[in-house]
Amino acid sequence: MNTTSPKSSLAKLGIHPKHKSLKVMVLGQSGVGKTAMVVRFITRRYIGEYDPNLEKIYTFNTSMDNEYLQFDILDATGHQNETDCANLESNIRWADAFILMYSVTDKCSFDECNRLKFLINYNKRRRKLGSNNKDCMADVPVILVGNKTDQIDDRMVSVEEGRRRFKELSCACFHEISVRESVDQVQAVFRDVFRFWRVFSKIPKLKRSTSDVQNESLSPDSGCSFYDASSLANETRRSFLVIGSACLEENDHSEPNAESGSGSLNSSRNELEAPFRSRASTDGTLLSRPRRWRYPPPGCLLPHSNRVERRMSISTRGSNASY
Numbered sequence: 001m002n003t004t005s006p007k008s009s010l011a012k013l014g015i016h017p018k019h020k021s022l023k024v025m026v027l028g029q030s031g032v033g034k035t036a037m038v039v040r041f042i043t044r045r046y047i048g049e050y051d052p053n054l055e056k057i058y059t060f061n062t063s064m065d066n067e068y069l070q071f072d073i074l075d076a077t078g079h080q081n082e083t084d085c086a087n088l089e090s091n092i093r094w095a096d097a098f099i100l101m102y103s104v105t106d107k108c109s110f111d112e113c114n115r116l117k118f119l120i121n122y123n124k125r126r127r128k129l130g131s132n133n134k135d136c137m138a139d140v141p142v143i144l145v146g147n148k149t150d151q152i153d154d155r156m157v158s159v160e161e162g163r164r165r166f167k168e169l170s171c172a173c174f175h176e177i178s179v180r181e182s183v184d185q186v187q188a189v190f191r192d193v194f195r196f197w198r199v200f201s202k203i204p205k206l207k208r209s210t211s212d213v214q215n216e217s218l219s220p221d222s223g224c225s226f227y228d229a230s231s232l233a234n235e236t237r238r239s240f241l242v243i244g245s246a247c248l249e250e251n252d253h254s255e256p257n258a259e260s261g262s263g264s265l266n267s268s269r270n271e272l273e274a275p276f277r278s279r280a281s282t283d284g285t286l287l288s289r290p291r292r293w294r295y296p297p298p299g300c301l302l303p304h305s306n307r308v309e310r311r312m313s314i315s316t317r318g319s320n321a322s323y
């Protein structure tokens with residue numbers, strides 16, 4: 001650190017800027033690169049081998065978007081037995097935000113994300129129900145990350161599949177990275193964790209609007225704005241933003257939209273305006289259900305649409321619920 005920086009001058013006077021504390025949990029199957037990513041973020045170095053049984057919380061002070069931050073990053077072990085499961089769930093309840101990681105070279109690790117996202121939903125929902133405090137809403141950002149894009153010939157999960165899964169799981173955003181090749185990509189992941197956490201915690205889900213997330217995340221320097229594939233030709237990073245989770249919704253029982261998740265990368269901007277929602281079933285798989293708007297923001301409905309919105313009272317909705 002520059003010894004003449006205001007921060008160090010303050011430190012000399014014994015005044016330390018207040019750090020916001022953000023608890024992040026990194027989840028994923030064993031060997032996907034969780035530890036490598038966390039160590040890369042903190043030290044900027046890529047270190048190849050780690051003890052796979054080590055579960056550790058890393059504390060890292062930094063600043064992002066002109067705010068001082070303390071990251072408490074829990075690197076969860078990917079090896080799990082019965083007893084680890086209870087531990088995993090209590091760790092999930094501890095965290096404020098999640099990085100859900102898979103390796104693009106390992107289809108099993110990709111499928112494991114379904115189970116882990118289900119556990120996150122389940123445990124955060126339970127906390128919400130058990131809480132008297134309305135502000136303790138179980139609404140936490142989950143960033144889906146596909147790692148090891150440098151292993152081009154071993155790829156088993158395509159970008160499209162990743163993008164589709166990110167939508168199905170209702171994650172906040174999606175990155176494809178190579179921890180080995182790029183420290184910038186790793187930093188972009190954590191920057192988005194912070195930015196989404198800030199939006200999610202500032203504005204509870206039911207009050208959040210599309211523009212809140214857009215204002216936060218689609219700023220010019222944002223790591224989570226849409227990236228055109230062509231501009232990423234040399235850099236394997238791609239990020240997508242979900243707007244659906246920021247909108248008011250109500251489940252309906254119509255068929256999943258076959259179109260969702262397909263289409264070119266360039267279509268994603270339009271998709272930002274298309275609401276969707278997925279939900280978890282109890283067997284750990286996720287059933288995609290399109291989201292129906294209760295109060296669609298301007299621009300979300302087709303201008304000449306004469307579709308009639310069916311509205312139900314709260315009591316009717318409650319009795320029809322089929323969770």
Ligand SMILES: Nc1nc2c(ncn2[C@@H]2O[C@H](COP(=O)(O)OP(=O)(O)OP(=O)(O)O)[C@@H](O)[C@H]2O)c(=O)[nH]1
Pocket residue numbers: 028029030031032033034035036037047048049050051052053054076077078079147148149150151177178179180181
């Ligand atoms: N090619 C390539 N290898 C990577 C990358 N990131 C991590 N690895 C390698 O993947 C292996 C597993 O990395 P870890 O960081 O230990 O994975 P983990 O998810 O923490 O595994 P557990 O601790 O068992 O849960 C190591 O050999 C890393 O060197 C990457 O971006 N590219």
